[in-house]
Amino acid sequence: MHNRRYLAIFLLALCAHAQDFQAGAARRDITPREPVPMWGYGDRHDALSVGILDPLYADALVIQAAGKKIAIVGLDLGRAPAEASLQRIRQRIKDQAGIENSIIAGSHTHHGPVLELTDQEGKGRGRFDAALRYYGQMEDGIVAAIVEANARLAPARMAVGSVQLDGFSRNRHTKIEPKPSDPELAVMRFDDAAGKPVAILVNFAAHPTMLPASTLKFSADYVGALKAEVTKETAAAAIFMQGAAGDQSANGGDRNYQAFGQALAREAVKLAQSLTPQEVAHPSLDCREERLRFAARTDFANPMVKAAYQKAFFPELVPNYIDEYVDGIRPRLTVALLNGDIALVGVSGEFFSNHAIRLKRRARVKQLFFFGYANGYHQYFPTIEAVAEGGYGADNAVSPAAVGAGEVVMDTALIRVYQMLGRIKN
Secondary structure (H helix, E strand, O other), rough: HHHHHHHHHHHHHHHHHHHHHEEEEEEOOOOOOOOOOOOOOOHHOOOOOOOOOOEEEEEEEEEEEOOOOEEEEOOOOOOOOOOOHHHHHHHHHHHHHOOOEEEEOOOOOOOOOOOOOOOEEEOOOOOOOHHHHHHHHHHHHHHHHHHHHHHHHHHEEEEEEEEEEOOOOOEEOOOOOOOOOEEEEEEEEEEEEEOOOEEEEEEEEEOOOOOOOOEEEEOOHHHHHHHHHHHHHHEEEOEOOOOOOOOOEOOOOOOHOOOOHHHHHHHHHHHHOOOOOOOOOOEEEEEEEEOOOOOOOOOOOOOHHHHHHHOOOOOOOOHHHHOOOOEOOEEEEEEEEOOOOOEEEEEEOOHHHHHHHOOOOOOOEEEEEEEEOOOOOOOOEEOOOHHHHOOOOOOOOOOOOOHHHHHHHHHHHHHHHHHHHOOOOO
């Protein structure tokens, strides 16, 4: 009798434990329905889109651990939503799903819509009203994906792993050998209680710029093909999160963007299938977010500087960036620790690969996932060595934050990880 009672208590404890760790995933189409200016290549200026090569999606993963939730969202967009959109999205998912933590990131495709315009004279209103209408559509799609993913929360098992994947990326910036490059392909795999794959998150660093600037059609670039192939092979939802791709290009060789994405997907599937998801022994989630402030090394108040940017891009776009930088360059850093040994670091910019390489080495956790282009966008963050070398991505034209800003952000992320691990007292 006693043995039966103990067994019943044990089984109830196991059931409650399973409920402590859950996952759910969903997606929504967020492709613009009207012609709008396209993001990513300055020499397009304000040319409008003329169609669709492949659709743009918001792919949402919601994780619940010990009663706390985080939404991880991969977008087929050049960047995360602009600040006003981000705050509206976050308020809505808090109200509708009780989600207070989120990492919402763009894949960095250069064939998505411009996201920075605002409903003000000279900043978008009148000339680009279709783009302004799109922002509501985009916000609705992202919120709907997250809310549905939350509704699909169910007990889950989890595994993480990574491989060093040579030949799929290259350093496009430096001429100094050896060239820094982060070839790590990392995945999170979530299965349901019966062992069926629910979601696979893929984290890799390479610019999705395999299509030419002259193509004025929307496309997720190689990322769309990657996600489609992962889902085809596993029946799981696929979420792609871009890494520290500031100086990393896709090394396509003679492959087009679809073939490259499919090849990268096969490596991700191979890795995911080599993992054995387990019940999480001690579910936990800690998440902290902050905005740092750095002086600008570009004088945006100078009318000649403003005019140069407006000529390089287009007149309505630049004032919106200037508004964003009026109090300095303020990147957002989001750090989460999942189940005590998996770190998630999201940053609102294009970080050079050595930042992520060094952070992963120094963090000393089971797996660190680095998500670039997350929760905002504050342009390039090169390493100090890259600034000293010069070149695109390291110059102040596209890297306005003070020299060394990237290192400060990474040091802050490292401190937060160690604080969450209890190795540094708050």
